[in-house]
Each structure stands twice: as structure tokens, then as C-alpha cells.
Amino acid sequence: MKRTLLLVLSLFFLVLAGCAGPSPRSASLQPQTRPAPLLLISIDAFRADYLQRGITPNLQHLADTGVRAKAMEPSFPSLTFPNHYTLVTGLYPDHHGIVNNNMIDPKLGRFSLGDRKAVADPRWWNEAEPIWVTADKHGLKTATMFWPGSATRIHGYRPDHWRPYNGKLTPTQRVDQVLEWLDLPAQKRPTFLTLYFDRVDHDGHEYGPDSKQVNAAMHRIDAAIGKLITGLKQRGLYRHMNIIVVSDHGMAPSPASHTILMDKLIDMHDVTVVSMGELASLIPKPGRTTAVEAALLKPHPHMQCWKKQNIPARFHYGSNPRVPPIVCSPQTGWTVSTSGWLATHTPSMGSHGYDNANPLMRALFIAHGPSFRDDGRVVPEFPNVDVYPLMTHLLGLPAQPNDGDYDTMKVMLRPDAR
Structure with a gap:
């Protein structure tokens, strides 16, 4: 059953916030009850239909000898940080607090992907x-190769084992x-692991989703997954490890001509810009709210803007304090910018962050292993909040309050693993 009661979540997070330091470690799972190891792999911006291009044979093998979804619906906004945190918490971004790749918090200030200090501040992440x-x-060792x-x-x-993000590491080095980590002694060996690949996303932005560069990136990552499979077989782990392969969102072509100039609609001095691009988030300055709303809330040819409290319910977005007062979502394939920014930057050829119901935003889901x-x-397609309760089930862990539905995932499991 969907668990979206904000009151319950609010009380839960209030209790967590009041804890001074880590909670006492729960009793470790007994050896005979330890679950099969679980590896969660993310290929950033691997659109669901990319699998049909026929250039990722190792991913196809996992799908053919396991299960896959027709597609997986990302959460809104279909951006990297919000959706990666949704996958490991089962909460919509509005509920886990990472509501955008770029945010302003009334107490914490600004957050952006490239700000290492902000990204390392736990207060941004502690709502989940x-x-x-x-x-x-619960006594399980964990390892994250970027997340x-x-x-x-x-x-x-x-x-227990982790690496700070380093985009220069090749797919093969990440697999290595x-x-x-899987070669560690049993008492240090992780039971839950993550593995993250980002090249498909980078090349999709720079060259577009239909480019030869995206195809080449997919091929290199697929080769690394082939090396992973070989390595697991050599260690006798392949038949005993559950593997889930996901992406966080898809990618849409975004021609330079498909640009909405915000400075042609409002006086930019009237607002604090939180984010632009595929999701424009704005805070009107004191005394300028009426003028900004009058300009933005009326119909626009390729963009719709809302007060945060009026964002359509299907987006599950708008209640978190980090969502600014005005949010503008451009039509898929369009971006929001300013004349000044365009004068000094080259627009991306591919973009994401749009309406999560658009097929071009659809994500990948493949699962393989003994369960x-x-x-x-x-x-059938399902929302990505459902991945979390599936994983807690596989690991025998108590699920924290979440928006997912384990019942939609049971059809993928062997009867004795449900």
C-alpha cells in the first residue's frame, strides 16, 4: 500500500533529527540468515528504449536470463540527484528533501552538484x-562505488567501503x-553494493541521445558489465548474487532553437534564481511577487509555471520547503535560459528533468539473480519508488517509511523468494 501520509513522515523525520549521533547498531543478522548479496547498478540517463539498439549484449543477457521492466518511471523532476536518492529511499523527492540538483534551503543556503562542501553536508540528506x-x-557490510x-x-x-566521486575513473576501473571489495575476507565483505556509470549521461547532454557518442558510451559500459559478470563467475558469485540494473531517467533531444528566454518574460532583478534549464525554480524578491506571478502564471507556448502549492498532484511535488514558490516546467525538449547565459555558453544537445510521464524520460530496469x-x-512499467521496498525485501531489512509498493514487484521474484 502506498505510504504517502506526510504527517507520519514528518513525525518520523522529527524523531530522527532529534537524535544526537548514530543510533545504536541493531543486532547483526545471524550467518545462517544472511541474505544473498545485492548489487545495485545505475547507468545514468540510459533511456529504457536504448536496450533495443542492440549494442549492449551483456545487459541483454542479464535481461534474457532474468527479468526486466518495459520501462521504469522516474520521479519528478527527472534529474540525477533526486532520482538516485529516491531509488535508495523509496521516497519521492518532495519527501526525501533532494528536490533538485540545485536547491536553496532557508537554513543551509545553496546546494549544487559541483559544490563538494554542500554535497558532503549531511543536513541536506537527513530527511531520509x-x-x-x-x-x-542491521549488521550488513555495505559498499558504494559512487552514489x-x-x-x-x-x-x-x-x-563501510566507499569512494569519493571521481569522474575520471573508467567503467572498467569502477568494476575492478x-x-x-568482493574479495575481502568474509567479515568485511559487503552484502549491499552500488556501482555507478555516468558516461551515457555526459555524452547524451553534449551530443544528443541519438548520437554515435552515446552508442559508444553504452558499448563501453556494457563491456565493463561483461567484465563484472566474468569476475563474479570466477569468484563463484554469479549464481548467488542478486543484480539490479537501473537508470535514473532518460534523455530528450534539445535543439538550441528550443530555448525559452526567462529575461524576456520577467525582470531578472525581481527574482532569486534557484535553477534553470529543464526545471526553472524561482523565488520572487520582497515586493515583487505579484509582478512575477502575473508574468509567469499565465499560459506560455512551451512552458507551464505554477505556484508550488498548485503543482499537479501526479508530480508528488511542492510541499517541501526546498521547493521554491514558483516552478516552471518547459515542454520536453525545451530549456529555460537567459540571454546573458546563452551569450557565454553552448546549449546542451540533450536534456532531462522534464515531465516524468514523457516516454523520453523513461528509465531502465533489469534484475537477475537467485531471487x-x-x-x-x-x-509492466512501474514508478521507481517501488525499487526500494524490493531491495529491503531481498536483504531482509525493515523498510523505512516510503512511497513504494512491494506488491507490484513480487511478480519478478521466484515463488520461494516472495
């Missing part, structure tokens, strides 16, 4: 408990690190 924290509390939030202490915990069916089954 990611699965590696719950696993650690938003994993480089800081959340509620006093961080993964995961295999090294999953092995008949290549293709299941």
Missing part, C-alpha cells in the same frame, strides 16, 4: 534514510573496485 544506512544498522549521498555521514552512518525469475519476463 538510504538503504545502506539501514543495512549498516549521491554516499560520501557523507547520513544520520551518523556512511557505507567492486570486485576488490528473480530466469525466463526473460518483461513486466
Whole structure:
């Protein structure tokens, strides 16, 4: 059953916030009850239909000998940090607090992807408990080969093994690190691991989703996954490890001509800009709210703006204090910018962050391992909040309050694993 009662969540997070330091570690799971290891792999911006391009044979093998979804719906906004945190908490961004890649918090100030100090501040992440924290509390070792939030202490915990983000590491080097962790002695070996690849996203932005560069990036990452499979087989782990492969969102072509100039609609001195691009978020300055609302809330050819309290309910977005007073969502393939920014920057050829119901934003989901069916089954589309309760089930962990629905995922599992 969907658990979206904000009162329950608010009380839960209030209790967590009042804790001074980490909670006492729960009793470790007994060896005979330890679950099969679980590896969560994210290929950033791997659109669901990319699999049909026929250039990722190792991913296709996992799908053909496991299960996959027709597609997975990302959460709104379909951006990297919000959706990665949703995958490991089961909460919509409005509920876990990472509401955008760029944010302003009344107490914490600004947050952006490139601000290492802000990203490392646990107060941005403490509105939720990611699965590696719950696993650690229950005696399972964890390891993250990059994942938003994993480089800081959340509620006093961080993964047992982790690496600070380094975009220069190749896909093969990232796989090598995961295999090294799996070679650790049993008492240090992780049971839950993450593995993150970002090249498909970078090339999709720079060259567009239909480019040869995106295809080449997919091919390189697929080769690294092939090396991972070989390494797991050599260690006798392949048949005993559950593997879930996801993406955070898709990618849409965004021609330079598809640009909405915000400075042609409002006086930019009247607002504090929180974010632009595929989701424009604005805070009107004192005394300028009426003028800004009058200009933005009326119909626009390729963009719709709302007061935060009027954002459509299907987006599950607008109640968190970090969502600014005015949010503008451009039509898929369009971006919001200013004349000044365009004068000094080259627009992206591909973009995401749009309406999460658009097919071009659809994400990948493949699952393989001893708990999953092995008949290549293709299941209907589901929202990405459902991945979290599936993972807590696989690991035998108590699920924290979340917006997901485990019942939608049971069809993927072998009957004895439900």
C-alpha cells in the first residue's frame, strides 16, 4: 500500500533529527540468515528504449536470463540527484528533501552538484534514510562505488567501503573496485553494493541521445558489465548474487532553437534564481511577487509555471520547503535560459528533468539473480519508488517509511523468494 501520509513522515523525520549521533547498531543478522548479496547498478540517463539498439549484449543477457521492466518511471523532476536518492529511499523527492540538483534551503543556503562542501553536508540528506544506512544498522557490510549521498555521514552512518566521486575513473576501473571489495575476507565483505556509470549521461547532454557518442558510451559500459559478470563467475558469485540494473531517467533531444528566454518574460532583478534549464525554480524578491506571478502564471507556448502549492498532484511535488514558490516546467525538449547565459555558453544537445510521464524520460530496469525469475519476463512499467521496498525485501531489512509498493514487484521474484 502506498505510504504517502506526510504527517507520519514528518513525525518520523522529527524523531530522527532529534537524535544526537548514530543510533545504536541493531543486532547483526545471524550467518545462517544472511541474505544473498545485492548489487545495485545505475547507468545514468540510459533511456529504457536504448536496450533495443542492440549494442549492449551483456545487459541483454542479464535481461534474457532474468527479468526486466518495459520501462521504469522516474520521479519528478527527472534529474540525477533526486532520482538516485529516491531509488535508495523509496521516497519521492518532495519527501526525501533532494528536490533538485540545485536547491536553496532557508537554513543551509545553496546546494549544487559541483559544490563538494554542500554535497558532503549531511543536513541536506537527513530527511531520509538510504538503504545502506539501514543495512549498516542491521549488521550488513555495505559498499558504494559512487552514489549521491554516499560520501557523507547520513544520520551518523556512511557505507563501510566507499569512494569519493571521481569522474575520471573508467567503467572498467569502477568494476575492478567492486570486485576488490568482493574479495575481502568474509567479515568485511559487503552484502549491499552500488556501482555507478555516468558516461551515457555526459555524452547524451553534449551530443544528443541519438548520437554515435552515446552508442559508444553504452558499448563501453556494457563491456565493463561483461567484465563484472566474468569476475563474479570466477569468484563463484554469479549464481548467488542478486543484480539490479537501473537508470535514473532518460534523455530528450534539445535543439538550441528550443530555448525559452526567462529575461524576456520577467525582470531578472525581481527574482532569486534557484535553477534553470529543464526545471526553472524561482523565488520572487520582497515586493515583487505579484509582478512575477502575473508574468509567469499565465499560459506560455512551451512552458507551464505554477505556484508550488498548485503543482499537479501526479508530480508528488511542492510541499517541501526546498521547493521554491514558483516552478516552471518547459515542454520536453525545451530549456529555460537567459540571454546573458546563452551569450557565454553552448546549449546542451540533450536534456532531462522534464515531465516524468514523457516516454523520453523513461528509465531502465533489469534484475537477475537467485531471487528473480530466469525466463526473460518483461513486466509492466512501474514508478521507481517501488525499487526500494524490493531491495529491503531481498536483504531482509525493515523498510523505512516510503512511497513504494512491494506488491507490484513480487511478480519478478521466484515463488520461494516472495
